[in-house]
Amino acid sequence: MGVTVAGDLKEGQDRANAEKNAPTTTLLIEGLAMFRNNALVGWLNQDQSKGLNYITGDIRDSVGSFTCPNEPDREIALESFKERTKYDVRIVNNKPIIDLTVDIGTHISEVNCKDLDLSKEENFYLIEDQSEQQFMATLQSTVEEAKAHQADVLGFGQMIHRKHPKVWEQLEDNWDEEFPNVEVTYEVNINITDTGNIINSFSEDD
Known part of the structure; x- marks a missing residue:
């Protein structure tokens, strides 16, 4: 993980800063480091780090913010309670293709959409569709960032090894060079089960 300083570094070195209820200078832990051959x-940013956790199945519960349908300046928060990542490896013309499928069960935890009526069932489908597209973009960004640095932090090599060991034998020695060329397909299914105590949308301003 990466550690950055928020605020003035010089002030942060003052003991009085640490004794404040709300320090003016703090340390932030964000992003994940990518290594190749030690x-x-x-680095993966915060969203890409979450994408990595979903791809590798290393996640429990999480909260994500998504753009409101037809309101790009407002957001809705979805809290996931059930996640399942499946993958398949196909070999086409002696080249591996990774098929990723992510299924997420969610609750709506917060709404800041101005014109979203949650009493209408069709609006749930709109939220699901839009959040699926946005989350798919996060997964794609994660994979492309890893490919750009030839760093298989995603475990694609292990997937190929398990599914097609003979193919892996041909790729293993040059995997750093082969990894960026691996084709990946994505399927994201987000299912909203309920809205908790939220009945309708609200906004801080009209």
Whole structure:
């Protein structure tokens, strides 16, 4: 993980800063480091780090913010309670294709959409569709960032090894060079089960 300083570094070195209820200078832990052959080669940002956790199945519960349908300046928060990532590896013309499927069960935890009536069932479908597209973009960004640095932090090599060991034998020695060329398909299914105590949308301003 990466550690950055929020605020003035010099002030942060003052003991009085640490004794404040709300320090003016703090440390932030964000992003994940990517290594190749034990060398640091790049970083995943916060969203890409979450994408990595979903791809590798290393996640429990999480909360994500998505753009409201037809309101790009407003957001809706979905809290996931059930996640399942499945993958398949196909070999086409002697080249591996990774098929990723992510299924997520969610609750609506917060709404800041101005014109979203949650009493209408069709609006749930709109939220699901839009959040699926946005989350798919996060997964794609994660994969492309890893490919750009030739860092298989996603475990694609292990997937190929388990499913097609003979193919892996041909790729293993040059995997750093082969990894960026691996085709990946994505399927995201987000299912909203309920809205908790939220009945309708609300906004802080009209």
